[in-house]
Amino acid sequence: MCELLAMSANTPTDLCFSFTGLTRRGGETGPHKDGWGVAFYEGKGIRCFHDSDASASSRLAEVVQTHPIKSEVALCHIRQANVGEICLANTHPFIRELWGRYWVCAHNGQLTGFRAPEGFYEPVGSTDSEALFCDMLNHLRSHCHRDDSLEQMVERLVKLSSHYASQGVFNLLLSNGDWLFTYCTTKMASITRRAPFGPARLKDTDVTIDFEAETTPNDVVSVIVTEPLTTDEKWDIYQPGEWRLWRQGEVVMKGGAEN
Amino acid sequence: MCELLAMSANTPTDLCFSFTGLTRRGGETGPHKDGWGVAFYEGKGIRCFHDSDASASSRLAEVVQTHPIKSEVALCHIRQANVGEICLANTHPFIRELWGRYWVCAHNGQLTGFRAPEGFYEPVGSTDSEALFCDMLNHLRSHCHRDDSLEQMVERLVKLSSHYASQGVFNLLLSNGDWLFTYCTTKMASITRRAPFGPARLKDTDVTIDFEAETTPNDVVSVIVTEPLTTDEKWDIYQPGEWRLWRQGEVVMKGGAEN
Numbered sequence: 001m002c003e004l005l006a007m008s009a010n011t012p013t014d015l016c017f018s019f020t021g022l023t024r025r026g027g028e029t030g031p032h033k034d035g036w037g038v039a040f041y042e043g044k045g046i047r048c049f050h051d052s053d054a055s056a057s058s059r060l061a062e063v064v065q066t067h068p069i070k071s072e073v074a075l076c077h078i079r080q081a082n083v084g085e086i087c088l089a090n091t092h093p094f095i096r097e098l099w100g101r102y103w104v105c106a107h108n109g110q111l112t113g114f115r116a117p118e119g120f121y122e123p124v125g126s127t128d129s130e131a132l133f134c135d136m137l138n139h140l141r142s143h144c145h146r147d148d149s150l151e152q153m154v155e156r157l158v159k160l161s162s163h164y165a166s167q168g169v170f171n172l173l174l175s176n177g178d179w180l181f182t183y184c185t186t187k188m189a190s191i192t193r194r195a196p197f198g199p200a201r202l203k204d205t206d207v208t209i210d211f212e213a214e215t216t217p218n219d220v221v222s223v224i225v226t227e228p229l230t231t232d233e234k235w236d237i238y239q240p241g242e243w244r245l246w247r248q249g250e251v252v253m254k255g256g257a258e259n
Numbered sequence: 260m261c262e263l264l265a266m267s268a269n270t271p272t273d274l275c276f277s278f279t280g281l282t283r284r285g286g287e288t289g290p291h292k293d294g295w296g297v298a299f300y301e302g303k304g305i306r307c308f309h310d311s312d313a314s315a316s317s318r319l320a321e322v323v324q325t326h327p328i329k330s331e332v333a334l335c336h337i338r339q340a341n342v343g344e345i346c347l348a349n350t351h352p353f354i355r356e357l358w359g360r361y362w363v364c365a366h367n368g369q370l371t372g373f374r375a376p377e378g379f380y381e382p383v384g385s386t387d388s389e390a391l392f393c394d395m396l397n398h399l400r401s402h403c404h405r406d407d408s409l410e411q412m413v414e415r416l417v418k419l420s421s422h423y424a425s426q427g428v429f430n431l432l433l434s435n436g437d438w439l440f441t442y443c444t445t446k447m448a449s450i451t452r453r454a455p456f457g458p459a460r461l462k463d464t465d466v467t468i469d470f471e472a473e474t475t476p477n478d479v480v481s482v483i484v485t486e487p488l489t490t491d492e493k494w495d496i497y498q499p500g501e502w503r504l505w506r507q508g509e510v511v512m513k514g515g516a517e518n
Contacts, residue, residue, distance in 0.1 A: 089301075096355075120379065
């Protein structure tokens with residue numbers, strides 16, 4: 001399997017603290033040592049890093065940990081390979097252009113036997129995750145329009161996600177740089193940090209941060225993960241089947257929870 | 260304008276030496292300080308770095324200079340903005356997926372007034388270079404087939420390139436990871452290094468290398484640039500209208516030269 005991390009913020013914010021925690025799980029505190037990747041939106045552009053080495057010992061991961069890259073939306077993945085060999089082409093997040101925007105996807109889970117019909121977007125590697133992502137984009141291109149409302153787009157995404165989720169484990173992060181769609185079948189949790197900010201301590205390594213010193217009073221920064229990263233904060237756990245759409249650090253639409 | 264650098268090799272080879280020379284021109288020995296980017300193929304996967312800062316002083320560029328990333332095909336660009344603002348989305352090289360492969364493009368020049376017809380691939384940023392690249396891929400998708408021979412594909416690329424070249428300056432690097440297509444309208448030069456290897460000295464900074472110590476006798480490594488990078492080697496200058504197709508360090512097809 002693997003682990004996911006995403007950020008949605010109302011101001012460009014770096015991911016150093018969360019990324020430092022997550023990457024420990026790539027070969028040190030966790031078994032997800034078969035590659036890692038991260039994509040940071042900067043306006044409509046993207047800055048991405050992919051490596052097929054273990055994140056806990058990757059020189060490139062160290063650079064990303066220590067070099068604050070500020071973004072309003074970022075998606076990150078550390079991999080424990082099941083479907084598809086260990087190689088760069090199989091390393092999430094995956095990126096494609098649709099309607100003049102970069103779309104980025106990272107997936108946790110497995111849809112055994114998933115076969116995507118032929119379409120415009122094709123996987124480059126051999127993971128079911130990339131095949132799923134291409135299938136989603138092919139559906140959007142066929143059934144939605146670039147000018148559709150966010151509600152229409154999300155309705156389609158939820159329908160597609162439920163369909164995939166019926167075939168296996170489907171924890172998803174998907175963004176077009178404007179919003180971040182998250183879907184949980186087995187594990188996902190989020191935290192929204194806003195004033196008054198406090199300190200936080202990572203679970204996977206002896207690092208604490210005082211967000212008060214790193215932020216301004218208007219900042220709203222949410223972090224979404226498959227497993228909580230800190231020990232002294234209250235994470236909001238998704239229910240199976242729950243989805244949340246994030247924009248500028250806030251949940252702007254949600255559904256699928258049983259209560 | 261801007262400058263281009265590419266590598267084609269028959270064995271995974273790092274780009275540190277050439278990249279170190281080129282990036283000096285991004286704000287130190289040259290005016291191309293409006294961003295830089297590089298893409299390294301690794302199998303069918305891609306490792307890429309993009310930055311809208313000046314390459315001569317970019318922390319990320321320093322990492323790429325000192326962290327040997329081995330590849331058989333790499334493409335690099337340093338930018339001096341003319342069309343399109345300075346931002347990450349306007350930073351070459353541009354990447355799209357076609358037929359289950361990543362295609363990468365970097366362009367030097369300007370096609371004033373170029374307007375691409377609508378198509379499947381769309382630019383994310385506002386450069387004429389990205390619009391051109393999308394137009395090329397839209398043409399390939401419409402007029403070629405994934406199983407076409409290399410000769411058929413190249414014939415189409417040459418025809419397209421001549422068409423663009425008739426509208427302005429069009430120095431091009433384009434790769435699908437298997438081969439590297441290069442087209443010159445105003446400036447391009449190449450060097451092929453093979454045994455017996457010798458030393459080389461960069462033009463833009465006081466760095467020399469002894470390739471003998473870095474290679475094996477069977478290595479063939481070619482570097483293609485808009486302006487030669489070393490002072491003590493003989494570069495092979497392209498003529499206007501000349502194109503060369505590189506594969507594993509060798510020119511496998513060429514044309515367009517007047518003699």
